[in-house]
Structures are given as structure tokens and as C-alpha cells.
Amino acid sequence: MRCSHHEAGECRSCTLMGRPYERQVVDLTEQVGGLLADAVDDEAWGTPFVGPEAGFRNKAKLVVGGTREAPTFGILDADLHGVSLPECGLYEPRLEAALDRLVPAVAELGLVPFDVPGRQGELKHLIVTGSPDGDLMARFVLRSPGQVGRIRRGLESLREAVPGLRVVSVNLQPEHKAVLEGDEELVLTEEDTLPMRLDDITFHLRPRSFFQTNTTVAAGLYRQARQWVARLDPASVLDLYCGVGGFALNAAVAKGDHPRRVEGVEVAPDAVESARRSAAELGVAADFRVGDAGALADVGHELVVVNPPRRGIGAPLCAAIETAAPAHVIYSSCNARSLAVDLAALPGYTVTRARLFDMFPQTQHHEVAVLLERR
Template sequence: MSDLSDEVEALLEGTVPPGAWDSPFVGPESGFRNKAKLAVGGTKEAPTFGILDSGYRGVDLRDCGLYEPALARALPPLTAAVAGLGLVPFDVRARSGELKHLLVTASPDGELMVRFVLRSPGQLPRILRGLPLLREAVPQLRVASVNIQPDHKAVLEGEEEILLTEEDTLPMRLDEVTFRLRPRSFFQTNSVVAAGLYRQAGEWIGAVDPASVLDLYCGVGGFALTAALAPGRPERRIDGVEVAPQAVAGARASAADLGVAADFRVGDAGALDAVAAEMVVVNPPRRGIGAELAAAITAAAPHHVIYSSCNATSLARDLAHLPRHRVVRARLFDMFPQTRHHEVIVLLERR
């Protein structure tokens, strides 16, 4: 972890002063992943669930040590039941077959969301008929869906999602907030470290006590709902913007559960040309926020900005595009143990 910390601090040298760094947040080195993204290979009689090697042959990873305990316990009976459905694994070289991926997410309470990624909807009836067997194998199954990905390209899932269960959300309980995760919504893959990340943001928000918070790239509402519950003024205005409608629906449901006033709307956070709030929170994809959104934030001159990034290189570039703000606090979160990937959160204040 010290090597990673040194690497990230070096990437941000000149934009994050040395005295701003808090000690890194570290979770378990193994047993931390709440999600399994399993490429399906092999044959109908003997499918593999894991990855594909350089020759597109299936390599089984059902016993991977990175999965958190609830997920690790569920995968053997679940994948055995899926194998029993008789779905033909997709053959990348021949471009034939149906089942491309099996995506499984476990909540902190042990419930499961299972998504079948198929080349076409032709096998949907087979999966529907087998749903009682899947529930018998894994009673903790809460949400099941089929995603249709017809294209032959390196994209994990397609635009069409077909819900198979009455329940459409997986409750992800982190500290005080239960997030409502829908099939095509993003959620951090490390629940322990994600909870620590939101706690850190909540501490910073409570300390500066903004009257209004705008959460851009808000997803299922992680930072926005944390801001709503942070200490300070009870009338704090909370807004969130996210491009994914399912994530926005989940954020609204969580806000209703908590009884907090928060306005979440569907929109492209990166394309906003006007930003108005005492605090702006951004949690963008790896590419960062870009010069245009940085210019909009600079023009609005909020008192504080919280930037959570999974790419210190783009973070450094974006911080340089925010000349009216300076970093006063920073912390590294080891969201992806045993890798060079990372999550960094910084607090900026207006100069």
C-alpha cells in the first residue's frame, strides 16, 4: 500500500500539497468484492464461469478469493443451477451460442442480484422456466434479469434489460443509508471501502456545513445522500445529476426511505454549463470532468468542491483546470486491493 500511496502522491504533486494528505484507508486484502463479472465459456454440458484466455477458452474462477463471503458461498450452487439450464455459452471465435456473461452482485445483507447477458432474447423462456430452480439453489436471490448484448465487441452489456423478478432493486446497506441498486446502475465493488469513502465525505461536508450541495455523476446517490445526513443545517439543499435513469430512480427511492429532501434528475453532468451550489461534488468516470465542466465550476465559484476520482492522472489534469480552488484535504482509498487501481478523494476550497 505504501508504494501505491507514493505513486498517487507523485502523480498529484504540485496540485495536492504534502500536508493535505490523510492516512490511506485500507480494507481487507481478500474477500472484498461484492460483484462477480463472470465470462461464460466451455460447452453447454460443461460451462466455465470466470474469464476467457488469449485463445478465448474459458478459465473457471468460481472459487476466486477476492469475492466477499456471501458471494463466495452463493456462486457454487448458483452456477451449478445455471449450468443445469442448458444454455449454450457464447463462442467468441465462432460467434455462436447465447450466454455471454453472468453478473452477480451480493448485498451487505447477503441478498443477490443475478443478471444473464445473452446474445439474443431467444433463451429467455428457458431462463424463466428455470427461475424456481435458481431460487431453490440460492434462496437469497432477490433480483434476476436478462441483458441483451447482440453486438460482437468488447462491451460487457447492452441497452436492453428484461426484469425476471417482482423485485427490481437490491438494497445495499452502508452505514445509515440503504442504496437501491437496479440492474444497470453502477455501485462500488468494495462495500467496506465505499462506506469509508462516504464517511470521509460526510465528515468534510459536516465540517464546512454548506447550505446547498450539487452532486454531479451522482449514480445511486452516494455522496448526495451522505450530504443530506451530514451534521449541520437541517435545511441543506441537495441536488444530484446522473445520466443513467435507473440510477436516478434508485437515488430517489433511497431519499424517500430516509425522508430527506433531495432532487435527483437525469442529465449529462459533464455537459452542464451552469453550476450553482455552495458545494459541488464530482465523481466522474476515469476520463475526469474535462475542461468544460471545470470551467463551469470555476465560473460558479462554489465555496467548496469534493472530487472523488479513480484516476489520479485525470484528477491532476482537472485540478489544474480549477484555478480558483485549492486542495486542503486529500485521502487515498484502497478500493481495489492487490492492484495499482485506486480511489482518491480531495476537498477543495475557494481561494
């Protein structure tokens, strides 16, 4: 893959840009394998799962700069001034086409861009997510609610520009710090979720819900977990850090010879509400509740699934798993270093299967899933 913005030095986000993709996958496989060498034998590794090297991102996070009359949508330069970069070779084609129409329509609203050096203005970011079926969610990150009315009045013009625009919201981030969004979200449309259909399950993304940015590889990850669950056929599954229910719902529909009880725990209430909606639509026995997965002491299920943030699950949860001794654990990690630490804290388990999922081509970021069995 080649990118004119990378070659011109305008954007360096893709640290592996220009390296043949096959080489990237080989290097990433060796890197992750080396980090996990103490816990994962060579024969446990399956073939890496890869998708397209370009056109895979379902989400665009555009920093807004410039002026009201000439806003920029893209990134910030070294002096923290806006640089127009609305197009990116990593965006899914439908998302890129939608941005071509949406960005000019947003510019027409007359919002005041936030100036980082001067700490003045309102519109900080425009975050746009696209679904496999062509629907869109657009989020405006503002410093204050002062321009919410302007966005509300402009909804019709935005939808005329992009007919697939389903959800529009405003996130309020009043603080000046390196945090993309704040705690308050105002949904301006009748619809408050973006349906994301992966294989035979439709997930419902609310504005603050986390979802993998690579739809193709995310589907492959869930497919792999479903295959493991079908082979193990546990009577009960506990999905920790369950988000909108990716692993839990796939566990619930996985084939088996007897009924299966599935429970999910997630700290974000919006994600739990979305998971419950998907479970109801599927008609599966999956219960979801709000809670701090990392602080759970009772994890007494036959199979425990964990999909934590980069920091991993930590010593307390590792200890809880060791004490409860579920027969199997599926661990999906976006950080092989923290995964290695956690696996060392689970001495009662052996990794029997492992697979790399290249969720982030052109970078060294990765996703790896491992299946653990009680010794």
C-alpha cells in the first residue's frame, strides 16, 4: 500500500507504510510469538487471520482545526494547527465516499473549530462510523453545548448530503487534555444505535460503545471464538469486558448438545443495553449486567472469556480465575506484553490454541486470541 500523505510527510500514523504486507504479517507473527514464547508453544499457533491491507477501517476520527470560514478536518501538525486530511486509504470505501459528502456539509454548519494552542473555539473532533450495510453514525465533540442548536438545526441538511446518516450525537469535552471525548453524550436523532451486522449477529452501537475498527477481522475473531466454544460445548460461559456482547453472543449461538447459560459483564451501561437488545433479537439465553470485570471475585463458569483493555486483566482477576478454576479460558488481547504477564499469573492453565488477528495493518498493533485449558 502507498499513501501520498505518508510520502509527503503529512501523516505518519501508519508506521509500516511501504513495507510489503506479507512481510508485515511475518514480522508481526514473529514479534508476538517472541513475546509469548514462555507461555505458547510453537505447535499451538494457528495461521494468522488477515483481511485487506487497505480499505478496512470502519471509523474515522477527524481532528477539526482552521477557522469557521475555512475549517480543516484531519490531523494536527507539529505546531498543533489543523491539516486537512479527510481522505485516508485505510477507510472502507463506503465510509470514504460518505465522508466526501459529509465533511463539506458539516463545514456549512458554521461551527467554530477549536484552536488547541489558543484554547479557543468549540468543535474539536468529528467521529464517523460506518456499518457493513451503509448506515452511518456521526459524533461531534464540542467544548461546550453552545453550538448544539446549530447542529440540531442542520440535521436535515446533513441527512440530505448523506442519506445513510442514522445517528447524530454531540459529545461534550470541556477539558483541555489528551482525552478524545467527555462523559456527556447528547443524541440528536430519533435513532440512537448503529446496527453493525457481522455474519448472523447484528450488534447495536451507541455513540460511546467500543467496537473493533476492522469489521472483516473482527468477524474472523468472533468466528474463531465461536468455533472454540462449539468444540468445548460448555454449559455456562462468562464474558468479562463484554462490550456490546461480541464474544458472549457468539458463544450463545455456538453449536452444542445441551442448553448453554451465557453471562456478560461490562462497566459501560450503554454497551450493556446494546448487548441486551441484540440478545433479545437473537432469542438467546444471554444475560448482561453492568459491573467492573476486573474486580470480580466469583467467576464460577465452565468457560471464562476475557477481552480487556491494553493493560490486561491484572493480578486480582487472574487470582480469581485460578481460585474458581474454570475448565477453559479464552483470552483476546490487543497487547501481547500484558497478555504474557497475565498468562504467567495463571500457572494452573496451559495454552492449547493461539492465533494472531491482524486488526491494524500498516502498524505493529495487533490482536491475539488464546485458548487456555486447566492443567
